[in-house]
Amino acid sequence: MLAFLLRRFAGFVLMLLASAAVIFLLLDLLPGDPARFILGINASPDAVAALRLQMGLDAPALERFLQWLGGMLGGDFGMSVTQRLPVAQLIVERLAVTLPLTILAMLISMIVGLPLGILAARRRGKPADTALMVLAQTGVAVPNFWFGMLLTLVFAVTLRWLPTGGFVPWHEDWIGSLRSLVLPSLALALPQASILARVMRTALVDVMGQDFIRTARAKGMTMDEAIWRHGVRNALLPVLTILGLQFAYLVAGTIIVENVFFLPGLGRLIFNAVTERDLILVRGATMVLVVVVTATMLITDLTYAWVDPRLRVRA
Amino acid sequence: MALVEIENLSISFGGRPAVRGLSLNIERGDRFGIIGESGSGKSLTALAITGLLPETAKVSGQVRFDGAPLPSNEREMARLRGKHIGMVFQEPMTALNPLMTIGDQIGEAGTLADIATDIDGLLQEVGLLPPHGARFPHELSGGQRQRAMIAMALASQPELMIADEPTSALDAITQRKVLDLIGDICERRRMTLIFISHDIRAVAALCTKVAVMRAGEIVEQGSINAVLQSPKAEYTQLLLAASRMERRPRSAQAREALLTVDAVSRDYGHGGFWLWRQKPVRAVDRVSFSLGRGESVALVGPSGCGKSTLARMIVGLDSATEGQFRLDGTLYHGRDLPPLLRAGVSLVFQDPFSSFDPRMTVGTSLGEPLRLLGQMTREERERRLVEAIASVGLDPVMLSRYAHEFSGGQRQRLAIARAMVTKPRLLVLDEPVSALDVSVRGDVLNLLARLQEEHGLTYLIISHDLDMVAAMADRVLVMEAGRIIEQGRPNDLFARPQHELTRALMAARLPDVV
Incomplete structure (x- = not known):
């Protein structure tokens, strides 16, 4: 090990x-x-x-x-030519927005996507399954900036429950910060949740046909018990891969949503650095993204080994 | 009162009947065998007793367990099987949860039946050791996994054990051991057994009563001696005849060598990177032998002994780490086998179901090896395909169909046709009949014998079925842990086995029926 x-x-x-x-x-x-x-x-x-x-x-x-x-x-990424500030400081400030946004979006997509996927698999071929999969298809197809604007229109403009955009720094009012992240993370989570639901459904349908589920039932479990105790964990293996990829994609891919909601995130920082030819900043920020993505892959790998004993042995 | 009473059971899928009007009584203490070929409905019958039929099945008739009809409520049915019925399935690798230890899986079966489980005791009862409980399924061998599966079935102290082809995925020696184990356990625990198999000799060795199924119906049932000694149904007679393999006259004349294998080894490095590289595993260890023109040589040995690796190298799918082959005077090491010579060596795989691309017509599939022969006119290609398919006794019209439209026996004929299309001199047959139903095995073996005679083919047969080997081979090579440990003519070798493994293989043979 x-x-x-x-x-x-x-x-x-x-x-x-x-x-x-x-x-x-x-x-x-x-x-x-x-x-x-x-x-x-x-x-x-x-x-x-x-x-x-x-x-x-x-x-x-x-x-x-x-x-x-x-x-x-040593934490020194050089000085930004355009902003005349240390690159490290700029990135840390922006990560304080992007990272919580990403994590929140991931959590929402898992909480919504995985149970719906399990439900669809359990009701395979029945109306509930069809409805959920149509919904998931729509979720993948809807662009998240459009969904973001829709959310703003409903919850911020009409109902006035949440801010339309902008970001309150964490040290000023952390509840305010969280509130400003709710809509953007929902917008980000929708397509991810749809993908997760589909992957979870396919993986679980696949597992449900496996012999060990029949064994579990032969031992005295109902189908639902067998799925819960033996199926879900096995079905999570392919889901893990997707989760890792999604996280990496979200960290680097938040730029559109950050623009829709006027969030000072990493995506916007990089976008501006590129348009202003701030090579030092681009280089530092790219390196940070590489670290985040590679670390995510490492964590995914380790989680795999933790869940699946077959991978541990080869080590 | 019978433990299991089945009355007029019918099962159908989408209007297609799979089991028709089946009635059966299984008394307490019976060891009841159900014999049938694939698709005969024998497994469905077992699933019906346990309430495990797929949701799409339409069922009529009644099944009573211990006098009471099976509960229709899913939870009650689940608890009934958990407490009273233990099941062992065919494929122990996939039947166990890969993410849970053996011990946990056994314990879970006990918990579900509200029984405090003595996991170590159960492991010992099935011939495993307590440390095996902490292992995961992939860390055990096939035989050990099946033992673990049996321990799991015993954890609830059931009255009835249903074993569905429990040994057909195991090699000969392990197969016999597992069969004996099941017999011993039933004896000791006075447990009723339903044993489902296509192997009439396994049923004869283990059971006291038997039912013969065909196309969803029972054609004959009774005590094992009565049915096997004076079979009434034509189908039973056919199965019995097919279980006796005819020995073919073989000549012992010395022949000029076609293929020489010269001190060939194959190492597999596994895992590791640079400094962390692990010591390679030697799958084939300095093997030397030769095949004469027109000879049939069998390679026997337990699973994992390296026989398939050797075959893959001979046909050019893998390369030797050391040593070399000589085919008709040309030296090669494996993958460097030149295309024209490669056309002279064909491989027939064990499983005719997975060895065809489901999206290709049979004609396209059969025509693929012709690539090795270079450019060929459309007419020539067509002529070759028709010739090949006709030689295995099938209609050339079938060339435009897809593999799933054929039965197992037909598919294996097609696989042989595919091997024959390049007019090879050497055919490597990897377990050519073990995936086939008993009644068609004889046909396929006859076909192979005829082709050999007509085309002067040389055969290298890989198998662990000693009866088939005795019937087909001029010479037998016994392989263990990558080496050839004994060889000789089948009659001599089987009469006086020298090596321990050969003796074990002989001892594992099930007794002949009648």
Whole structure:
């Protein structure tokens, strides 16, 4: 088991190093001068030279790469050229919005999607199943910005239960912060819940036909008891994969919803950094996303091993 | 009063009858065998007794357990089977929950019947050890899993045990041990047994009474001796005849070698990365032998002994780690077998159901190996296909159909036709009849014998069925843990087995009926 953990963790670190190298190469070794790229064609040679000095561009690539890595380990991601603030500080501020938003959306999609999937599987071929699957199909098809606007219209504009947008910082009023995340996370969760319901249904229908469910029934369980005690856990295995992918997708994919609800999240930060050619910020934020996504994959893998003894043995 | 009374039971699916007007009484203490081929309704009958029929089944008639009709309420029915009936199924790998330990699964069966379970005691009763309880199903061998399954069925101290083909997924030696175990347990616990099987000899060895089923009906029933010694129904006579395999006259003349296997080994590295690499497992260990032209050689051994790996390398699906093969003078190591020579070596798989692509017509499927022969005109291709399908006794019209439209026996004929389409010299047959019903096995073996005679084929037969081997092979190679440990002509080898494994294989043979 320890060997398994160590190996997975070594893989995680290697993956991060490889990604860091690719990100560094793409943004730093591309043809052209990064300083000129950042400042634009009309910048004076003096300004470009000053920025080159500030970015340390005169040192060899390997040395700069190592410096960049070392800096990140110490929490120093460099200075944003456009905002004149440390990149690390900018990212932490934005993650404080995006991460809770993502986690909330994940929780909602699981709480809604998984039970509905189980219900549909149990009522397979009956009206309830058909209705749920039509609903899930619609949920996948509806764009989440449109659903977000619909939610705003109903709950914020008409009923005035929740704010239309914007974000109250956590340290000012955490209940207010939560309130401002409710609608966006619902908008994000709808398609995810639909996908989860479909995957859960398919996985459980598959498991229900397996011999060990018949064995469980032969031992004296009703179908529902057998599904509950033996079916769901087995059916969760394929669902886990989807959950991992969804989380990674949500962290990086919140940008549209953040725009609809005027949330100062990571997606908007990256979007602005790209349009303003803030290479340092783009590089730092991309690296943070890579860490989040890779860590999610690691956690998914470990959860798999925890749930499924067959994977533990191979370690 | 009988323990199980079935009165005029009929089961149908979507209007198609599967069991028709079946009546049966099983007395306490009986060991009742139900014999039938696939689709005869024998398993459905067992499921009807336990209330486990699929929801889509339409059922009429009555089943009484211990004098009372089966409850219609799902929960009551579930508790009845939990307390009074223990079930053992065919495939122990899939019948156990992969995510739970054996001990937990046994304990759960006891809990459901409100019985404090002595898990260690049960494990010992079925020939396992207490530490096995902490293992997961994938950590046990096939035989051990089936033992665990039996322990689970016993946990509720049932009056009736239903065993549905409990040994057909196991190799010969394990099969015999599990059968003996079931017999012993029924004896000791005075338990009633319903034993469902297609194997007439297994039923004869274990049961006191028997019912023979065909197409949803009982064609004959009675005490085992009466039915087997003077079978009245034609179908019973047919099954009995099919269970006796005819030995074919074999010649012992020395032949020029077609294939030489020279000190071949195959290692499998599993898991691991770079520094963490684990020691490889040696599946085939320095095996050497040769096949003469026109010879039939059988490779026997328990599951996992490396016989299938060896076959895969011979036909070019896998490569040897060490050693080499020589086919007709050409050296190769496995995958490097040149296409034209590869056309001369064909493989027939065990399971005719999964070895056809369900979305391809039989004609397309049969024509695929022709690729090995390079460009071919449409007429030539057509001619080859017709020739191949006719040679296995099927109608060329069938080429445009799909595999699911055929029975198991027909599919295996098609698989043989596919192997024959390139006009090979060597056919590797991996358990060619073990997935087939008893009554069609004889036909397929006759077909193989005829093809060998007509085309001068060389056969390498992989099997653990010693009777089939004795009937078909000129020479037998016995394999254990990757090595060939004994070889000889079947009569000599089986009369005087030298090696322990060969003796065990002989001892595991079920006695002949009659």
